[in-house]
Amino acid sequence: MTTTLYGPVFRADPHAVYRAMREEGPVHRVELAGDVEAWLITRYDDAKAALTDPRLVKGVLHPPNRLGIPKDVHSAITHHMLSADPPDHTRLRRLVSATFTPRRIEALRPRITELTVQLLDAMHGLGEADLIETFAFPLPIAVISELLGVPVEDRDSFRDWSNLVTSPGDRRTESPGAVIALHGYVQELIARKRRAPGDDLLSGMLAVRDDGDRLTEDELASTVFLLLIAGHETTVNLIGNGAYRLLEERERWVELRARRELLPSAIEEFLRFDSPVQTSTTRVSAAPLTVGGVDIPAGAMVLISLLSANMDGERYPDPEHLRLSRTGTPHLAFGHGIHYCLGAPLARLEAQIAFTGLLDRFPDLRMAVSPADLTWRPGSLIHGLEALPVAGLTPRHS
Template identity: 85%
Template sequence: MTTALHGPVFRADPHAVYRAMREEAPVHRVELAGGVEAWLVTRYDDAKAALTDPRLVKGVLHPPRRMDLPDDVHSSITHHMLSADPPDHTRLRRLVSATFTPRRIEALRPRITALTAELLDAMDGLGAADLIETFAFPLPIAVISELLGVPMEDREAFRSWSNLVTSPGDRRAEAPRAVIALHGYVQELITQKRKAPGDDLLSAMIAVREGGDRLTEEELSSTVFLLLIAGHETTVNLIANGVYRLLSERDRWEELRARRELLPSAIEEFLRFDSPVQTSTVRISAQPLTIGGVDIPAGRVVMVSLLSANMDGARYPDPEQLRLSRTGTPHLAFGHGIHYCLGAPLARLEAQIAFTGLLDRFPNLRMTVSPAELTWRPGTLIHGLEALPVTGLTSRHT
């Protein structure tokens, strides 16, 4: 039997669908939107092992393209480390890591704090608004733009393109046009940075060399595209999903306001409970293999449900209880193994500053609708709400 990972039932409550699958078997045949069949790993131990299994590959036997794109555009957005296997992945990760350093990320702290304050100022006094539209979405966009050196006047256009690229469902038909536009913009930005380098990450990636090696044009373009998209989507949903859970159980909001020392563990709990990335990117079985006692033939699409694995009762005591003080149980929200998210420290830093700002500025923040009235975005990659309407946007200082 094949389970559909699309449609109104899945969209209304993906946790419930994954729970039923996880309890029935560790691996399931599933149908994705568009009729594509895949094998989905649902339990923690199997998921963690699958994420490091060399028999599950990315660089060969690619599944059909998700979008109809010109060959040059497709090539210029897919040659990045997330789509590569060793040794290509090892080389790409080394070159990008040489520029995307902890020091560069920490140097962004003052600017992230200032950007957060600007957004909170704009929200103050609105009374009610969509928290995603006014805060959770624009903050990471601004931060990744700062990191890459995207000019201020271009950021609204990028925001529009990025939203289309990552929004399946009703707007899927618009995605190819957005990808082509974003690709053209990235190419032009690279050209500009070559002529006039700055102290931003893109300029550093253009200049980086190790033993005579450097990023090719396709690799550079693809890496910028990956960072522009993946570099903000995770944080958008980390912030929005976390606020949603706090406001759904209002005593948790008050608990975190009163005990700020819980913020680091609370952020990890938000990541576990509502993993911003729902499933790992596609892998292909290069040979027959067995996962959790389930035989998977060669040449099949295999996906790992991070959202399901992070709710596995065999790994986490009372997994469906949101515990802000939960420690000692690492999650898979940022993946595992060689493809572990390079931007995880940046996402955590942004979340820390964002939640601190919201808790300080809007102590009376509340949702204007019941949790049952909210809808999750379609698709199996991103796990995020379509909107989060809130009230109480009045500063204690007003």
């Protein structure tokens, strides 16, 4: 039996759908968009093992060109480490990691704080606003622009293209043009950084070498796209989903304002409870394998539900209760194994600064609609709200 996922019922309450699937069994045949069938792994232990199983590979995949963009553009945005297996993955990750260092990330802290203050200033006095549009989206795109060295005068265009590339629903028709324009801009930016390097990640990736090896033009462009889409989307939804859960039962907001020492564990709980990346990127079984007692044939498409695994009651006590103080239960929100998210430290840093700013600035923040009025974005990859209307954007006067 094949289950159809990601329709209206799923968008209304994805946790309920995954709960039913876990109770029924650990692995399910599911139908994706375009009548594509895949095997979906839903329980924690099986998911963690699958993320490191060498029989589940990516290198045999040719990422589908569903947007109909030119072949050369498609090639130039899909040659990155998330779509590669060892030894290619090992080489790409080593080259990118050499410049995307913890020191570089920590050096962004003052600028992230400054950008956060600017966005909160712009929200002040609005009364009501969509927290995704006014805060959760623009902060990460500004940070990734800083990281890559995108000039200030180009950032409005860069943000517009990024928004269109990642837009769900009816705006997907605008994505091909945005992908082509963004690719052209990235090529131009690479050429500019080659002529005049700066103290930014892109310049660092251009300069890095390992025994004479270096990133190719397609690998550079693809890595920029990966950082833009994967890294940016993760942080948008970490902030948006976390704010939603704090305001859904507002005593959580009050508790976190009073007990700031809980912020690090709260961020990890947001990641566990509402994993920003819903499923792993696609893998293919290079050989037959058995997962949770279910036989998966060779050549099958396999997805691993990070969102479902992180709510598995066999792994987490009382998993559907969001506890700001929960500790000692590592999650899979950033993946596991060789494809563990390279940008996880940056996402955590942005979330820490973003939530600190919101808690300080808007003590009266509350949801402006009922939780039942909110919808989750469509699709199998991203787990995030389409919008989060909030009120209370004027600080309490003492």
